[in-house]
Amino acid sequence: MIGYIIRKFIGSKNDRDVKRLRPIVAKVVELEATFQNLTEADLQKKTADLKARLSQITDKDELARALDEALPEAYAMVKNACRRLCGREIIVRGHPLKWEMVPFDVQILGGIGLHQGKIAEMATGEGKTLVATFPVFLNALTGRGVHVVTVNDYLAARDSEWMGAVYRLLGLTVGCILHDQSPEVRRQQYNCDITYGTNAEFGFDYLRDNGMASRVEEQVQRGHYFAIIDEVDSILIDEARVPLIISGPAVVHQDSKYAEIKPAIESLVRNQQRLCNRYLDEAEELTKKLGASDAEVANNRQAIEDQIGTLLYRVKLGQPRSERLMRLLEDPENLRRMTKIDLELHGDQSKKALYREKEELFFAIEEKSHEADLTEKGRQFLSPNDPDAFVLPDLITAYHEIDQTNADLKTRMQQKAKVQQVFEGRAEQIHSISQLLKAYCLYQKDVQYVVQDNKVIIVDENTGRLMVGRRWSDGLHQAVEAKEGVEIERETQTFATITIQNYFRLYTKLAGMTGTAETEAGEFWDIYKLGVLVIPTNRQVARKDKHDTVYKSKREKYAAVLKEIQTIHAEGRPILVGTISVEVSELLSRMLSKAGIPHNVLNAKQHEREAEIVALAGQRGAVTIATNMAGRGTDIKLGPGVADLGGLHVVATERHESRRIDRQLRGRCARQGDPGSSHFFVSLEDDLMRLFGSDRIGKIMEKVGLEEGQELEHPLLNRSIETAQKRVEQHNFQMRKRTLEYDDVMNKQREVIYGFRNEIMRAEDVRDRLMDVMEEVVIQKITLNTTADTLPDDWDLRALTDWVNLNFVLAINEEELRKVADSGKETPVEGSIYDGLNPAQFAVCTFLQDQIREAYKIKISYENPEVLARIERYTILSAIDKLWQEHLYNMDSLRHSIGLRSYGQRDPLIEYKAEAFKMFEELMVSIKSEICHNIFRSASSLMAFEQFLQNLPKRMQQLEVSAFGPGHSTTANAPTGGSDVVSEVSQEVSKAKPVRTGPKVGRNDLCPCGSGKKFKSCCGKTL
């Protein structure tokens, strides 16, 4: 209240911020007046001059200052361009559109906010599309490329064509990235001054450029200077939950266990249903008993109530989506009883009682956190003879016990490996079961997903759109496929991935706009350092928002919704009905059809017609059902006469988890000062109310004593519902933040790998870098295999010689190395790469490095230099890619197994970081090792390879069989001995494909050496 009074008198911080920008707006308006007698050519000359000046500046701060200075002039040019366009026809998405917009002052204001790197919150329909043109034009003058990010392809195309008129008039170029464009076309679009596109397209292009391209010419983006994100909340918050992933069939193949264990789980789920039904029977019995007026009951009233509450709570844990449970909870008494037990069980620190309740079931599901766990009872059911089959062994204790035995190191290692194997097998089994349980108990068809063409397709919970091609991770998708009996797709392998958050952090400057940012201001600031500036509307918003109406059950709620639609429809006003799932939109559609009301349905299943349906939604008598937020950003214009009737009426059938989404829906009506109204219908059975509603609402309902079909409406209720929403928002924010913390680890690693990759791709000649790699890896291997504080006599040189011979086609034996070691006198120079090695190690190191360099020189002399240069680059890149992809896979597994470790009271994030760091170090060594291994085994032709082998110095030619390592496939039946060796090696070569470092190449594919020719007519020719 006090806050309100203070604001009333001195204005909020936001008001002051806005006020501070007003003089700049005035300046723009004033300048624009003077531009009115210029010619178009004059304007274009101005653009050219400004661009020439601004694109020269390289210093970041200086550039920022120069842009601020140029702002009034550039903004005045944009406004003036709009004025000139008035009355002209522009073809947008194939239809002529008459330009009628001269920017309002508030739009210029919003444009200044965007230039300053803020989020401009402007109500829906205020014309944000036009607002963006100001900062886009100004910043494009730097020549560094400005990206405008939209929520879908349709809007990207629409806006680039529509706003393109302004940029072109001023003399700049505009491009647009669309889903089906070739790299060639994409590059052209990125080379424009301004590029429109969706976040997914921008993000995937980044991943392809940095994680997959093998030549600079294949890259399409040219940097990340400034991005303006339209519908910024939708992109940075809602979409940010699913990272961008480029994937393909798994390299590390995993057999799908889901189909195999499905029957067992199905019967487990059935048993649990039976069990829950028994609990519900009991609960009903007890409720009846309470109704009877006998003395025994009177004395034990509380105990009986608690018993009922406990039974209901068990069912909530065991079968959260049970219809019968919902029905029982319609009675506020029951709801109160259950909530009481819920609070008691969770209030207890030790959670012992909660644990006991779970053990009554076969498995327990935490609906809020989406977790499903088997209980002892469930384990007994699945594996009566060996219930331990689903218990994870305690690795640490097991290792400790093994170490206590007297066995030698090797035996102990073997034993540990065995335990580890059991651990992994079980962890995987437990994981599959838990995913299947979730698939059965939490994921509903037509709500979270739909089944189309024998495929499970995710439905975006916020927009209701089908997310074709995206898959739930971690096996969940396969579990749902198993449940639906559709074909289970192979586990996929991630080739490249990045979260939306980290993609947008690449930009030097970021800004965004939306109708709804304020509720998430905290998150925008925390994660993106984006402030929110609320821009006043051009004209007063004339929308009337009714209070929410609350019902006990969904049934009553839908009946009321239907009645409201009938009434308003009879008046001729258009109605937009928002639902939160496909299922509900279909239900309502059936109800409307029965009532004889013609209508359009806009949901995940038919979004192609989206823009068209939405555009018609403002016509007289139109009824449109849309899953929430479908149609964001598309313009609903009122038909003739509709404004006089009261404009568009929005009916919402549920409150969404997040207030922002509700506001968006409301904002579909009353655009640009039009009249309009909105009304939300809520029931106590809605997920939001069930999961996060406080018992306060239950109490209010109870006091009022609702009759069947009766409704409740009160400002206090609105507040309670908002509190519930705030709770969910907070919860979701914490989850997103957590995900991001995990991804930050990966993000750093990705930067290193992409940096390395880019260096190799851009370098004119990679041979120096290749030699460095060879030297580095030798040092690393020596440090791993020998110790500075023991004598060479005690070193186990076998592993080292095997490694050297295997990777470098040398033939060195242990004795020789030991001699070299013994002769070592010199200590390496401090600070050099050899620092830390003792003289013996140093001697071995330089000896091996010389040998390798020597061998490589021989190789060079027999190769076609041009081809070799390409092979070198390709070898390095493909080693990075192959191992990085494996690493991504391993990191995924780590991420999952770390979750299991959290049972051990340790912070999983810290464990994850430590382990990830170790894995990354190992990755870097493996990459280098792989490069060396492959480079000596790649050749432009078989002949070159043979010549190379034949011309190795005499001593080097004495290749032992072990040159290809112990257990190598050809060694088993290979004749040993001098002269046979070369042909042995060449068999090796002819068996494999020539450049054997990359993935399998088809004869008609482009040659992986990068020549641009077909494989069969390039490196594949000699085969």
Ligand SMILES: Nc1ncnc2c1ncn2[C@@H]1O[C@H](COP(=O)(O)OP(=O)(O)OP(=O)(O)O)[C@@H](O)[C@H]1O
């Ligand atoms: N200065 C202006 N003068 C007249 N009409 C305008 C002006 N600016 C925008 N409009 C009109 O307002 C309507 C809404 O514009 P736009 O779609 O850009 O709004 P928005 O703020 O992006 O809305 P949403 O939040 O739904 O995306 C369009 O029909 C557009 O032509």
Ligand SMILES: [Mg+2]
């Ligand atoms: Mg818009």
